[in-house]
Amino acid sequence: MALLEVRDLRVVFQRRGTEPFSAVDGVSFDVDPGQTVGLVGESGCGKSVTSLAIMGLLPARGNKVTGSVKFEGTDLLTLSNREMRDRRGRDLGMVFQDPLSSLNPVIPIGLQVTEVLERHRDMPRKKAMVEAAELLDKVGIPDPTRRLSEYPHQLSGGMRQRALIAIALACRPRLLIADEPTTALDVTIQAQILALLKELVQDTGTALIMITHDLGVVAGLCDEVNVLYGGRVVERAERHELFAEPRHPYTHGLLASIPRLDAARGEKLVPIKGSVADNIPWDSACAFAPRCPNALDVCRQVTPALEFQGQRSLRCHNPVLPGTPAAQEVPA
Amino acid sequence: QSERGGDSGSGKTGGTMVFGAAGEPKNFDPIFNDDGESFRPIRQMYDTLITYKRGTADLAPGLAEKWEPSADGKSWTFTLRKNVKFHDGTPFNAAAVCFNFDRWFNMKGAAAQSQMIYYADVFSGFAKNEGDAAGEPLYKSCEAKDEGTAVLNLNAYKGAFPAAFGLTSFSISSPEALKKYDADNVQQSGDSFAYPAYATEHPTGTGAFKLEKFDKANKTITLVRNDDYWGEKAKLDKLIFKIIPDENARKQELKAGTIDGYDYPNPADYNTLKSDGFNVTPRPAFNILYLGINEANTPALKDLRVRQAIAYAVNREQLVKTKLPAGAEVATQFIPKTVAGYADDVQKYPHDVNKAKELLTQAGATGLTLKFYVPTEVSRPYMPNPTEIAAVITDDLKAAGINVEIVSRPWNGGYKDDVQKLGKHDLHLLGWTGDYNDAGNFVGTFFGRAKAEFGFDDKALFDALSAADAVVDETKHADAYKQVNRDIMSKYLPAVPVSHSPPAIVVSSKISGLVPSPLTDERFDTVSKG
Amino acid sequence: MLRFIVRRLLQAIPTLLILSMLVFIWLRLLPGGPSGALLGDKATPEKIAALNKVLGLDQPLIIQYFKFLGRILSGDFGSSLISGEPVMAEIGRALPATIELSIAALLFAVVLGIPLGYLAASYRGRFLDNVTVIGTLVGVAVPVFFLGILLKQVFAQELALFPPSGRQDVTIDPTHVTNFAVLDGVLTQEWDASADALWHLVLPAIALSSIPLAVIVRITRASVLDVLNEDFVRTANAKGLQATIVRRRHVLRNAMLPVSTTIGLQTGLLLGGAVLTERVFVWGGLGSLLAQGIERRDYPRLQALLLLAAVVYVLVNLLVDISYAIIDPRVRTS
Amino acid sequence: MTAAVEPAAADAPVGGSLVSVQDLKVHFPIKRGLIVDRTVGHVYAVDGVDLEIRRGETYGLVGESGCGKSTLGRGMLRLVEPTGGKVVFDGTDLVTLKGESLRKMRRRIQMVFQDPMSSLDPRQSVESILVEGLRAHGLDKGREATGKRLRQLLSAVGLPSTSLRKYPHEFSGGQRQRIGIARALAVEPDLIIADEPVSALDVSVQAQVVNLLEELQEEFGLTYLVIAHDLAVVRHISDRVGVMYLGGIVEEASSDDLYTEPLHPYTKALLSAIPVPDPEVEDRRERILLTGDLPSPANPPNGCRFHTRCPWKQETKCATDRPVLREVRPGHRVACHWAEDIEAGRIRPHEVETVLVEESAISPDVSLIGPSSVGEVLNP
Amino acid sequence: MTTLLNRKKQKVDALAESAGTSLAADALKRMSRSPVAIIGAVIVLVFLVLSVIAPFITPKDPYKRYEELLDQLRPDNIPGPMPGFLLGSDELGRDFFSRLLVGAQQSLVVGVGATLIGLVLGMLIGGAAGAFGGWVDSWLMRFTDIMLSIPSLLLAISIAALASRGSQTTVIIAVAVTTVPIFARLLRGAMLAQRHSDHVLAATALGVKRKTIVFRHMLPNSLGPVIVQATLTLATAIIEAASLSFLGLGDPDPARAEWGLMLGNSQRYIDVKPELAYFPAIAIIIVALGFTLLGESLREALDPKNRR
Numbered sequence A: 001m002a003l004l005e006v007r008d009l010r011v012v013f014q015r016r017g018t019e020p021f022s023a024v025d026g027v028s029f030d031v032d033p034g035q036t037v038g039l040v041g042e043s044g045c046g047k048s049v050t051s052l053a054i055m056g057l058l059p060a061r062g063n064k065v066t067g068s069v070k071f072e073g074t075d076l077l078t079l080s081n082r083e084m085r086d087r088r089g090r091d092l093g094m095v096f097q098d099p100l101s102s103l104n105p106v107i108p109i110g111l112q113v114t115e116v117l118e119r120h121r122d123m124p125r126k127k128a129m130v131e132a133a134e135l136l137d138k139v140g141i142p143d144p145t146r147r148l149s150e151y152p153h154q155l156s157g158g159m160r161q162r163a164l165i166a167i168a169l170a171c172r173p174r175l176l177i178a179d180e181p182t183t184a185l186d187v188t189i190q191a192q193i194l195a196l197l198k199e200l201v202q203d204t205g206t207a208l209i210m211i212t213h214d215l216g217v218v219a220g221l222c223d224e225v226n227v228l229y230g231g232r233v234v235e236r237a238e239r240h241e242l243f244a245e246p247r248h249p250y251t252h253g254l255l256a257s258i259p260r261l262d263a264a265r266g267e268k269l270v271p272i273k274g275s276v277a278d279n280i281p282w283d284s285a286c287a288f289a290p291r292c293p294n295a296l297d298v299c300r301q302v303t304p305a306l307e308f309q310g311q312r313s314l315r316c317h318n319p320v321l322p323g324t325p326a327a328q329e330v331p332a
Numbered sequence B: 001q002s003e004r005g006g007d008s009g010s011g012k013t014g015g016t017m018v019f020g021a022a023g024e025p026k027n028f029d030p031i032f033n034d035d036g037e038s039f040r041p042i043r044q045m046y047d048t049l050i051t052y053k054r055g056t057a058d059l060a061p062g063l064a065e066k067w068e069p070s071a072d073g074k075s076w077t078f079t080l081r082k083n084v085k086f087h088d089g090t091p092f093n094a095a096a097v098c099f100n101f102d103r104w105f106n107m108k109g110a111a112a113q114s115q116m117i118y119y120a121d122v123f124s125g126f127a128k129n130e131g132d133a134a135g136e137p138l139y140k141s142c143e144a145k146d147e148g149t150a151v152l153n154l155n156a157y158k159g160a161f162p163a164a165f166g167l168t169s170f171s172i173s174s175p176e177a178l179k180k181y182d183a184d185n186v187q188q189s190g191d192s193f194a195y196p197a198y199a200t201e202h203p204t205g206t207g208a209f210k211l212e213k214f215d216k217a218n219k220t221i222t223l224v225r226n227d228d229y230w231g232e233k234a235k236l237d238k239l240i241f242k243i244i245p246d247e248n249a250r251k252q253e254l255k256a257g258t259i260d261g262y263d264y265p266n267p268a269d270y271n272t273l274k275s276d277g278f279n280v281t282p283r284p285a286f287n288i289l290y291l292g293i294n295e296a297n298t299p300a301l302k303d304l305r306v307r308q309a310i311a312y313a314v315n316r317e318q319l320v321k322t323k324l325p326a327g328a329e330v331a332t333q334f335i336p337k338t339v340a341g342y343a344d345d346v347q348k349y350p351h352d353v354n355k356a357k358e359l360l361t362q363a364g365a366t367g368l369t370l371k372f373y374v375p376t377e378v379s380r381p382y383m384p385n386p387t388e389i390a391a392v393i394t395d396d397l398k399a400a401g402i403n404v405e406i407v408s409r410p411w412n413g414g415y416k417d418d419v420q421k422l423g424k425h426d427l428h429l430l431g432w433t434g435d436y437n438d439a440g441n442f443v444g445t446f447f448g449r450a451k452a453e454f455g456f457d458d459k460a461l462f463d464a465l466s467a468a469d470a471v472v473d474e475t476k477h478a479d480a481y482k483q484v485n486r487d488i489m490s491k492y493l494p495a496v497p498v499s500h501s502p503p504a505i506v507v508s509s510k511i512s513g514l515v516p517s518p519l520t521d522e523r524f525d526t527v528s529k530g
Numbered sequence C: 001m002l003r004f005i006v007r008r009l010l011q012a013i014p015t016l017l018i019l020s021m022l023v024f025i026w027l028r029l030l031p032g033g034p035s036g037a038l039l040g041d042k043a044t045p046e047k048i049a050a051l052n053k054v055l056g057l058d059q060p061l062i063i064q065y066f067k068f069l070g071r072i073l074s075g076d077f078g079s080s081l082i083s084g085e086p087v088m089a090e091i092g093r094a095l096p097a098t099i100e101l102s103i104a105a106l107l108f109a110v111v112l113g114i115p116l117g118y119l120a121a122s123y124r125g126r127f128l129d130n131v132t133v134i135g136t137l138v139g140v141a142v143p144v145f146f147l148g149i150l151l152k153q154v155f156a157q158e159l160a161l162f163p164p165s166g167r168q169d170v171t172i173d174p175t176h177v178t179n180f181a182v183l184d185g186v187l188t189q190e191w192d193a194s195a196d197a198l199w200h201l202v203l204p205a206i207a208l209s210s211i212p213l214a215v216i217v218r219i220t221r222a223s224v225l226d227v228l229n230e231d232f233v234r235t236a237n238a239k240g241l242q243a244t245i246v247r248r249r250h251v252l253r254n255a256m257l258p259v260s261t262t263i264g265l266q267t268g269l270l271l272g273g274a275v276l277t278e279r280v281f282v283w284g285g286l287g288s289l290l291a292q293g294i295e296r297r298d299y300p301r302l303q304a305l306l307l308l309a310a311v312v313y314v315l316v317n318l319l320v321d322i323s324y325a326i327i328d329p330r331v332r333t334s
Numbered sequence D: 001m002t003a004a005v006e007p008a009a010a011d012a013p014v015g016g017s018l019v020s021v022q023d024l025k026v027h028f029p030i031k032r033g034l035i036v037d038r039t040v041g042h043v044y045a046v047d048g049v050d051l052e053i054r055r056g057e058t059y060g061l062v063g064e065s066g067c068g069k070s071t072l073g074r075g076m077l078r079l080v081e082p083t084g085g086k087v088v089f090d091g092t093d094l095v096t097l098k099g100e101s102l103r104k105m106r107r108r109i110q111m112v113f114q115d116p117m118s119s120l121d122p123r124q125s126v127e128s129i130l131v132e133g134l135r136a137h138g139l140d141k142g143r144e145a146t147g148k149r150l151r152q153l154l155s156a157v158g159l160p161s162t163s164l165r166k167y168p169h170e171f172s173g174g175q176r177q178r179i180g181i182a183r184a185l186a187v188e189p190d191l192i193i194a195d196e197p198v199s200a201l202d203v204s205v206q207a208q209v210v211n212l213l214e215e216l217q218e219e220f221g222l223t224y225l226v227i228a229h230d231l232a233v234v235r236h237i238s239d240r241v242g243v244m245y246l247g248g249i250v251e252e253a254s255s256d257d258l259y260t261e262p263l264h265p266y267t268k269a270l271l272s273a274i275p276v277p278d279p280e281v282e283d284r285r286e287r288i289l290l291t292g293d294l295p296s297p298a299n300p301p302n303g304c305r306f307h308t309r310c311p312w313k314q315e316t317k318c319a320t321d322r323p324v325l326r327e328v329r330p331g332h333r334v335a336c337h338w339a340e341d342i343e344a345g346r347i348r349p350h351e352v353e354t355v356l357v358e359e360s361a362i363s364p365d366v367s368l369i370g371p372s373s374v375g376e377v378l379n380p
Numbered sequence E: 001m002t003t004l005l006n007r008k009k010q011k012v013d014a015l016a017e018s019a020g021t022s023l024a025a026d027a028l029k030r031m032s033r034s035p036v037a038i039i040g041a042v043i044v045l046v047f048l049v050l051s052v053i054a055p056f057i058t059p060k061d062p063y064k065r066y067e068e069l070l071d072q073l074r075p076d077n078i079p080g081p082m083p084g085f086l087l088g089s090d091e092l093g094r095d096f097f098s099r100l101l102v103g104a105q106q107s108l109v110v111g112v113g114a115t116l117i118g119l120v121l122g123m124l125i126g127g128a129a130g131a132f133g134g135w136v137d138s139w140l141m142r143f144t145d146i147m148l149s150i151p152s153l154l155l156a157i158s159i160a161a162l163a164s165r166g167s168q169t170t171v172i173i174a175v176a177v178t179t180v181p182i183f184a185r186l187l188r189g190a191m192l193a194q195r196h197s198d199h200v201l202a203a204t205a206l207g208v209k210r211k212t213i214v215f216r217h218m219l220p221n222s223l224g225p226v227i228v229q230a231t232l233t234l235a236t237a238i239i240e241a242a243s244l245s246f247l248g249l250g251d252p253d254p255a256r257a258e259w260g261l262m263l264g265n266s267q268r269y270i271d272v273k274p275e276l277a278y279f280p281a282i283a284i285i286i287v288a289l290g291f292t293l294l295g296e297s298l299r300e301a302l303d304p305k306n307r308r
Ligand SMILES: Nc1ncnc2c1ncn2[C@@H]1O[C@H](COP(=O)(O)OP(=O)(O)OP(=O)(O)O)[C@@H](O)[C@H]1O
Pocket: A013, A023, A041, A042, A043, A044, A045, A046, A047, A048, A049, A050, A059, A062, A213, E006, E009, E010
């Protein structure tokens, strides 16, 4: 049994006076201990909502979550608020994207680290402080004891993100969700943080869900990659396989539209036409059909199912054939 | 003997009365004051040589049992009451009286002189006029003939006497206390005055009450009974004046029982107060409200017919009935009935729109537009609510075909300047409360000389008034003024007398013995609370 | 911090100087004047002119101003034209009254306002929230004086639960130490005086607190809602912290930033409301001094009062900033 | 692939210098003080930059956040006032221009901004956004001509002509960026400075815009200065690339040179840090992980600005002398004392002690003035 | 890869999804869904309509003193409802009901007048400060600081009291002056923010003239908060005018029917006929509430945070 089994997770947002909107539309995936699973996709495809649903952190009202999220066999969605609070921080850790806004600006870093230790590991404040200093040291913050009494704004972006990681890892959670942990950081800092995450996962055996829209990050970090489009997984594969042979036209298009450092210069980028705004609902069609170069008539009439093809899952009527270069010119 | 305590016997002795005052006293030295709020506590602590019969403006013996003018009226002999002591225990005698007169006359310092409004007015000037205080002094000398006889010598006769000797400003202070507390030392600090300890903390008179303290934080003036009072002792142990500037609040405090009475209840509340069991007592009206006319700016107003038209146009009967307190009367002339010199047979101007229109047409003054200056932020005994009165008058004038442009000015914020100094107006509202029973105090003040307020310069009228004032014999004095009043109403009509309104005083049913005075000269020694 | 305080105080000086000049000139350019008021009913133009001369009011404005400035710099604000008392003594007596009233009103507003605002935010969009929001809007729309009159009419006149006006009953003969009536009672152990003063304080404080209460409720609500949407609250929840800790440590503390500013500003504005409340409840504070001063053109008093208002404004702003720095470390370090 | 971006096969007139930036400095004063604000220091946002852009080429500028790229771009346009240096555009020093002549000159240099939404006035329709520039430079020649020109512009950037009546918020991010580009094109500029033109866009849309920029260059013979922190994009689009670090250019070379043979340690680190969407590459890659963070531009380190984080830092020179940009190879300039030694492998990288970076040290005086009016209080 | 800020992007996309023509239309649509806005709008609308048609629908002449009423009018007795006079007499024997109706118009004049004057002056100051910046800005802000340092009612009181003539104009000016610094600061803040915004930079880079930038870009985009403030100021202006009247500093013209004035004048008769105070007070409260509700919902609608 996997550590985390997400099955048919659906999140529907419904506000007064607006159409219900499925941000996550039946997502299923597994995470094993020690495994790093990537969730990638364009902005708005439901990555964050998925992670928040797992953590039970979606806004209290205005949404409906269905499906199941089994963590070691317990369905997290059925737990009460209080039971969830016991698990969060202890079993489930999360690192958010923007390191400045994710830390409380008016409380010293120390307290923000120790409060989770006090909460879940029943440590007295003194002992927690020592532990916190060790944690900060572990994530590579120099002079940790001094930093404990400082406030978030006194740290640089990279440090803040490290502090957040330290908080998330304080109780050695078995599952860590990192929701775009490096988007607000510079490349050189990003590299530091990614290296850190990788190292920590390897050392502690924590399962990691890495959420990002940066395929490069995924390529370096994840064991398995889920590509999301419009709230559904459209392709899942082991990373080598996925990058070597993207089968879904969306994955394919995504890879083709990114300028690559390692590619020869002069290759023209092949954008996916249109934008996310052109999505259609998954109800009775493929949501990607309007933008898909491979779209057939059936794509606009039948919702494709997620089919398992060995190690890979694919949701497409007309997948890209293996070996097809990303060469179709798109009309301007 | 004394007239005091006429209705004594009723009510218990002792207790504390709390009276709601409308404003703070400036200080407690009688000579430096001129306003009712200051005078109210002063009157309880001081006596004057001559006083007024309770409830009237008639003269009565005060510290002087008798007073006698010389034949030319230039010298007054006072026979003083015996065994009278000031609050500080020093004796009251002729020397003390003369000390007071001398003090006033010799007052030094422009600051001090500028504060002695009534003295400067009545006695015209000082030994050495400082600042701009001008005038030939009336005072010549004061002789203490013996312990009990003081003779005051004047440089000229003045019709205001003897009534003016009753003015509260001329209360007699203890010479010792005056000296001890540096009473004359009025300091000017910046653009304001600082009064000496005598005026602020140690007023020392002969009155039925003594000052205990003035709690400025809680705005209360506490007086206690003077057990050495020469007359009948006060019945109350304590008399507290609580300063409540807001009229409505005074009413509510009375209703809540936290005060026992207050001055100048709003005429609108008479009814409710009465039905709540309070005694609302109007004072005899001793004032006059007039609609002033300035002849200087609009030529048409120089025409008597136009002024008469205005008089006919104003429905004074209705105004008095609907807007002025019960007991108010339409004024037929510029002095109240009780003042010697009042003439019954003056020309009257009953409400008559047609006549007004007719007169206007005759004068060729149709389509006249007049600037009507109205004071705001003020309430006077003779005009409880000037803007409402102005509204009614405006309406009436319009009905007679006179256009009116209301110009309102705050009382202290330009109204008096504009009207009295600059004469910017055509019409205005003003009035007067008499200081003492003398026609000259009314008409003489109004029309005795050329003023920007009325904008006319009629030597005949001025002469007539000063001649009347100069008549020494009482009856002839009164007759002279009667004639002047007749002339004013028929020949001059420099303004339209509107009304005499009785300002009232209200007390709870527990209070008895308070006699309202037309001069607002109430003395609380007869009051008892039961 | 000290540097900052000194800096702010120094910065206020030119503002106050300019203000003093404006106030001075403006008062004197306006018609009417203290002389007329001083002389009362019997004033004649001649007497007024004479008094003006005595008072030096006939001198050129510039000379008057420099004299005035000289006096002020030597700490002399002059004496009131009305009472003859040094203005500073008057203010020394009236200020505690106003402060007492303001503190009571503010306490009432804060103690009631913050929990109410928090409650409304937590029940966002529900009945309680709607009632609170509409209630606060009404609170702002009711003129203070009318509320005061209404309170008096109902609680003092009809129900006779509270005294209608004043600070203390006349039967109480309190000893004045600080002129804070409640405090003085405690200091001198005249407990009845204290109790009576408190009793008198209730209605005016409620009337005066209506606007600050409404504003504090609304700001608290908005601020809490804002903070609830902040990422760090999500982080706190992701840590699994108890709801109470999240609420207290993370939400409320951050939400207090704008609230503290508001409280400070409302303190500054209370002076305006106090004029009305003091009028209605005959409260012998700055408002009464001001009203009377205006009516009688009491220059020295008005000058001192307006300068005082400006000083209060500066101080209140300073306090706000300091409180800000206490709550928010980001401000502290700069 | 288009010819314009491949200088080898250049058919566009790549030629003489169009802009030459000489020792450009933009320092922002940090003000603080009692009563009167004194300048207590400066943010050395751009501190002595030399660069030359040739006619028809695309010059890419990369560097981490805060290193001064945008400020350099803005300084060139005089949107911020340069503290010193020269910007010689087509023979005229822009820094000396004033008033009307500056305004006229602006026609020839245009800017495309990072955030496509905020750079468009939300209250103006696309039409008035586009016409504005024409009008400002007297290019508005009658209704008809202008209408035609607008449609031309729109079709050049791939928008339907119905867009004219619409407002910016009715477009998607990519479309808005196209409007921004059309606005720049409208006045027929010679040089377009594109400040992070794609960083706010989704990857798929990013490709569209990148392609568009390339096509336009080809069509109109434009010269670009493209600012971006995404090295892959910069490499793709540029002929030559400059790498900025803390207010100065540390390396400049042709696009291919730079990526194949980075000489400056910082460039090396930067290149090795970029994640590549290819697991094979990622697995093989050896990273040069820098320690520590970017020092504050208000308090830049002495000597070589990079020495605090440089794994190749040497005992001498690095901490004391600021290296100048020197031509190590034809067309390849680098500001490192030891570039040759590093390249030859004479110097090995070593551990770097992390230096604390105080973020707050540079924060400009936080305004302590709260809301100061009833309105502001009543209306939070 | 791109280190773009996710948030910004989300906002951008959310906007791309929303359809509509202009921002104003957008805001209106959102307001039409809010019950608070609708209540506010209805109140304000009724008030506006009333203030226009009131003079034509009054059952009696609001300025005439009627004999029927005068017959019973005494200082301590003001006639209550009687045939033809729905609410009876006012303190001078005029038809109270008609005056209440007409009062809407005068109250509007006071509210709008004060707000307009404050708005114009405030915008001149704030606009100049925001457009020029630099020393102009610092001096103008010093000036508004001084104005702000006196509590608004205090300022209004002193102006009203010390102004030479008591009149409606004085009241309007007194109230207006207190709003000047608010508008000035608001506009200045918004304009300064605009100064550094990308679209202003873009216009500068285009070589658009400074004047055009100020008037076509900075000003229109800064007006949102000012409009909101204006709505709220309308409410406070009416209340403050009433406060001045209460303090006896209002417009003394007894003929004029204005709610604040009526409320102020009625204080003398609070025991005789409390309706004289209650009705105008309630009218003021309702109208102030209406404007406040409208302003608040307008603010919410214009707030980009609430868009979606
Ligand atoms: N609280 C909410 N209420 C309504 N809609 C929401 C809410 N949160 C998210 N959504 C919508 O759900 C969709 C998915 O959002 P999500 O945040 O999961 O995207 P994402 O994949 O994380 O994108 P990004 O890369 O921009 O972070 C979006 O269209 C978003 O607008």
